[in-house]
Amino acid sequence: MLVWERPEPANRPAPAPLSRDLIVRTAVELADEAGLEAVSLRKIAAALDVGPMRLYGYIDTKDELLDLMVDAVHAEIRPTGDGWREVLTSMAEATRRAVHRHEWFADLIGGRPQLGPNALARGEAVMAALDGVDVDLIMPVATAVDAYVIGAVRREIAERRAERATGMDQRQWQATFGPYLVRMFATGRFPALETVVRDAAHLDADETFRIGLGYLLDGIGAGISG
Structure with a gap:
């Protein structure tokens, strides 16, 4: 039992x-x-x-x-909203908040499905929000969002742990390794990467998560309505 x-x-x-x-x-x-x-x-x-x-x-x-x-x-992850996009956004954001409260949680998600009652309730909310979508697409859609969230939060937690281990925050790390990148870019071998590092906006973790999730959901919307 x-x-x-x-x-x-x-x-x-x-x-x-x-x-x-x-x-x-x-x-x-x-x-x-x-x-x-x-x-x-x-x-x-x-x-x-x-x-x-x-x-x-x-x-x-x-x-x-x-x-x-x-x-x-999982009891802290209660997706809400009207329609699949709001519910999937709520689920993603609630999962991220839960991981920020419980760093270890990031290490235990992403494998086989969780079967506890709270995890099942979270899954039920997501599946119900996707009612009306082709039944064969529901699991690929939910899995794609889960994969995005898990990858994003694990990257964020890895950064937190690196800061604690090295005593350097992200800006200090960039300052330390910046001269090396300047030397590598001066070789002319990485022009596209140099342009992005030099000219692109450097977004914080919140903005990066929000924008990436938005693009993923845009793609899902195009796919399930096509």
């Missing part, structure tokens, strides 16, 4: 109350503070001031715990 369907142990008198929800919320807090490497049943038990073996009545494996953590974050 999957963890979503498996009942919790019966309540019993204990010095510290315990539930699957409390365990998962504690795990999310630990991951938010120090990343997934900080999450273990032993550390969760210590944070809750209970013996580690008590947790196994609620969660069998670390994989189950991660699935529950991912589904807990």
